[in-house]
Amino acid sequence: MMPRPFKDSISNKLMLVVMATTFITLLVYGSIMLVFDLRGYHEELINDVRTQASIVADVSAPALEFNDPQTASQHLGLLRTRPVIIHAALLTPSGERFAEYISARSTREEEPIAWPSRNNRVAGYVIEGNRLEVWQPLVKDGQILGSVYISARYELSNRLVNYVLILVGVMAASLGFALFIATWLRGALTGPIFAVTDIARQVMQTRDFALRAEKHSEDEIGVLVDAFNDMLREIERRAKALEASNHSLEHEMSERQAAERALRIADRRKDEFLATLAHELRNPLAPLANGLRILRLPGQMSPEQQTALVVMERQLKQMVRLVDDLLDVSRITTGKLTITKSLVDLQSIMQSAIETSGLFIEELGHDLEVDMPARPICIDADPVRLAQVFSNLLNNAAKYTPRGGKIRFSARVENGQAIIDVVDNGIGIEAEMLAEIFGMFIQVDQSLERDQAGLGVGLALSKRLVELHGGNLLVGSAGHSLGSTFTVVVDVEHENADAGDPRASSPKTRVEPCRVLLVDDNVDFVTSLKTLLTHSGHEVRLAHSGADALAMAGEYVPDIAFLDIGMPGMNGYDLARALRQLPELAHCTLVAVTGWGQEKDRQLSKEAGFDHHLLKPASLEDIKALIEFGSVAT
Incomplete structure (x- = not known):
């Protein structure tokens, strides 16, 4: 102090x-x-x-x-x-x-x-x-x-003692001489400075920047006075400029805030656009899928027609996958990607992924080797999402491996963790790409001559899904044309050595026909779906608006109703609430069949009274499972 x-x-x-x-x-x-x-x-x-x-x-x-x-x-x-x-x-x-x-x-x-x-x-x-x-x-x-x-x-x-004594003596003499010099300087220097101080005090009190200090000498103190007076002139000029700048800054700040609001609105509209785009793309895909299933019904078909049908089914599946990837882009960037965990068997998830990707691998002429542990492995996972991860990895291995390659899909347990490998002998990954391979929209093969293409979100989505399971997704490659290895690591709950046949507890199929109500303003979709369900022996009625469905339901009393969400007039949520109010429909199963598939959409359908939420184009197997079993097999 x-x-x-x-x-x-x-x-x-x-x-x-x-x-x-x-x-x-x-x-x-x-x-x-x-x-x-x-x-x-x-x-x-x-x-x-x-x-x-x-x-x-x-x-x-x-x-x-x-x-x-x-x-x-x-x-x-x-x-x-x-x-x-x-x-x-x-x-x-x-x-x-x-x-x-x-x-x-x-x-x-x-x-x-x-x-x-x-x-x-x-x-x-x-x-x-x-x-x-x-x-x-x-x-x-x-x-x-x-x-x-x-x-x-x-x-x-x-x-040390002698040196300190000498130092003390020298310091005492030096300080005495310094005191003499300081006393002389105090009188010679501070007088003019006090004059400048008085002017400065008056300027602060009156805000009059026109005041000037009087100059008494041409030495450094005189230079100080000149500098002080120049400073007052500069302050006067800058005060006026600052006032104008403040007005300009306020205008720029308001414009910036408006731009930030516009960016937030644009980002929100981008997410809404992706969701709407996915919904609008799914709507025409649904009747296309049903139409292809109708063509699959027993009948005479030439080899050329059979080939065309296979091509259309494959391309339709590719379109569905691209639409799903498009929606997942929004979920990843907004942090809304979620999973629903349950205790499941790892082998069944792997088998589901093989069923999804097997045909694609077979069409490219690859040899798929599968190695699963003999004992069932129980993990806490979302079976649909984890199967999506495995399917993405298998599809990637097939896409980036020249025709006739080898793909190995294996699993093992080490130190309480399940380690699942997808190994291929394809084009490999350069060392500089390994650190970026899981980035959004990253393509391993960016050449124009590549056989397969995509949005480049599959690996980013897969890594995020594995991390949501508390695990990790790793990649390794020896370099170009030396293949690659993707490894999924998740925790194991337990290994069951005496697990029985999982099919023993599977529900029995209801063989009696059901009364089915299909409600959708997409006439092509419900008409084609009615053909498929009628061919399976079920009684089906159609409605193309919420009001028509509500009027029909009380008399028809369906066992299960498939309702679209985005209908004009009465939407699917309001229709579901109204149907739940009818006593005769107390045991009716309500299923939302819609192109809206975000988490908030599923939550809204649950709150409206729906029992299930299917995403267009829903597979015929899922629809039949809901009709005949009351649930969708996972």
């Missing part, structure tokens, strides 16, 4: 600066010199004593070798020229004293003589208090003849 006199007066501050600068400069310089001197003294003393020990060792080696203590004592006596040495001795290999030297000063002052307690077979030194002890072995032809021991005064503390 600065004392008050130094806070109020610039002259006192100037004096404080001069005195403090002088003091700190002297203190820092003195400290540096002190450290440098003490360090030099330390190193010089050690080197000097060790040199003396080496010299004594060299000249005394013959005396030790020929057992001549007198000559050795004479050699040690030469150390009297070094007053710092107080004691020296030649020792035999067993540590016994062979010859000795004690300085006259040490004898007069009756200094105690210490002997080394360390191993004298290795050269070294030690500092204990104010003593420096050095020992040097005598070696000749690899044989130790003895050693030299020297004890010297280590007067570091005395040297």
Whole structure:
């Protein structure tokens, strides 16, 4: 905390600066010199004593070798020229004293003589208090003849005290001279500064930037006054410019906020557009799928027609997959991708993925090798989403492997984790692409000649789905044309060694025909679906609006009703709520069949009273499963 006199007066501050600068400069310089001197003294003393020990060792080696203590004592006596040495001795290999030297000063002052307690077979030194002890072995032809021991005064503390006393004296004299200079400067410099201070105070109080300080000299203080006056002129100019800039900034801020709002609205509309696009694309795909199923009904068909039918079915599946990927883009970017976990068998999920991708792999002429553990593996997972991950990986392996390649789909359990590998011998992945392969819209093969294409979201979606399961998706490749390996790692709940046949507990099919109500404004879809269900023996009625369906339901009393959501007039949610109010439909199963497939859409259908939510184009197998079993097989 600065004392008050130094806070109020610039002259006192100037004096404080001069005195403090002088003091700190002297203190820092003195400290540096002190450290440098003490360090030099330390190193010089050690080197000097060790040199003396080496010299004594060299000249005394013959005396030790020929057992001549007198000559050795004479050699040690030469150390009297070094007053710092107080004691020296030649020792035999067993540590016994062979010859000795004690300085006259040490004898007069009756200094105690210490002997080394360390191993004298290795050269070294030690500092204990104010003593420096050095020992040097005598070696000749690899044989130790003895050693030299020297004890010297280590007067570091005395040297430190003397240096500090000198430093204190120098600092006292310097500070006295600095005080004289500071007193003179205080009067010569602060007068004009006080005049500038008064003008500055008036400017702050009156906000009158036209005031100017009076100039009294042409020295640096005069330059300061000119600079102060120029500053006032500049402040006056900038104050006007700042006021204009503030108005411009306010306008820009309002425009920026409007742009940010527009971006948020555009982002929300983009998500809405993707969802709407997926819905609108699914609507025409649904009757197309039903039409192809009708063509599959028993009848005569030429080979060319059969081939065309296969092509159309394959391309329709590709369209459905692209639509699903398009919707998943929005779910990934908004963080709305979710899963519903349950305890399921890993092998059944893998088998589902094989059924989904098997035909595609077969069409490309690949050899698929499957290796599953014999024991059932129970995991906590969303079976549909995890099967989607495996199917994506199998499809990728098939797409990026030249025709007639090999794909291996295997699973194993290690350290409580299930490890599922999809290995191919395809085009491989370059090292620089491995870190980016799971990015959105990344394509491994970007050439125009590639056989298969997609949106580039499959791997990004797969990795996110695996992470939602608490696992990880890894990739490895030795390089171009050397194939690739994708590895899914998820936790295992338990392995069941005695699991029975899962088909034993599967529900029995209801063989009696059901009363089915189909409600959709897409006439092509419900008409084609009616043909398929009627062919399966069920009684089916159609309605193309919510009002017609509500009027028909009370009389018809369907066992199950498939309702579209986006209908004009009364939408599917309102129709479901109205049907739930009819007592005669208390046991009717309501199924939403719609192109709206986001999580919020499923939640809305559940709140409206729907039992199930199917996404267009719904598979005939799922529709039949709901009619005959009351649930969809997973």
